[in-house]
Amino acid sequence: MARLPLLPLEEMPEKTRNMITGGKSKLKGLNINKMMAHAENSVRHFMRLGNSLLTQAKLDARLRELAILRIATLCRSRYEWYQHEILAREVGVPEEQIEAVKQGPDSPVFNDLERAVLRYTDEVTLNVKSSDEVFNELAKSLDNRELVELTLTIGFYNLVARFLENTEVEIENQ
Secondary structure, eight states: SSSOOOOOOOGGGHHHHHHOOOSSTTTTHHHHHHHHHHSSTTTTHHHHHHHHHHSSSSHHEEEEEHHHHHHHTOOOOHHHHHHHHHHHHHOOOOOHHHHHHHOOTTOSSSOOHHHHHHHHHHHHHSSSSSOOHHHHHHHHSSHHHHHHHHHHHHHHHHHHHHHHHHOOOOOTTO
């Protein structure tokens, strides 16, 4: 059970309610957003940043989802894993890679770039700063924009995992 109640839609400012329930996204109406809505001055900015990372980034969506699933694994965030396992499948991450994310970057099911993304994700999540070796390996394959987007994605989804775990947001309809 969640540590705090989800904010009822009728108690939200209209702009927040419209953002949470509107649009064509499959992600509308998520419990994380209803929990985040308690922070009235931050929720819409949080959702905009998350949406931009999911829909407007140059970074390959499969690499993004591998990184997010790795964060969910490292942070033991069941909600984050649940939501992004669905998204990973939708963007074409194979089942064997989804499962292998739980073991780490050294699985033979990953190519060199995927391994580099997962190593970078591990180091940024666990150590805050990556080693020069891991960063430079990744920089051989990603341009500056993609490196920045990946780093923002890792930071954002670490925030998400910490928020989810500390408020104990429950998965929808379970």
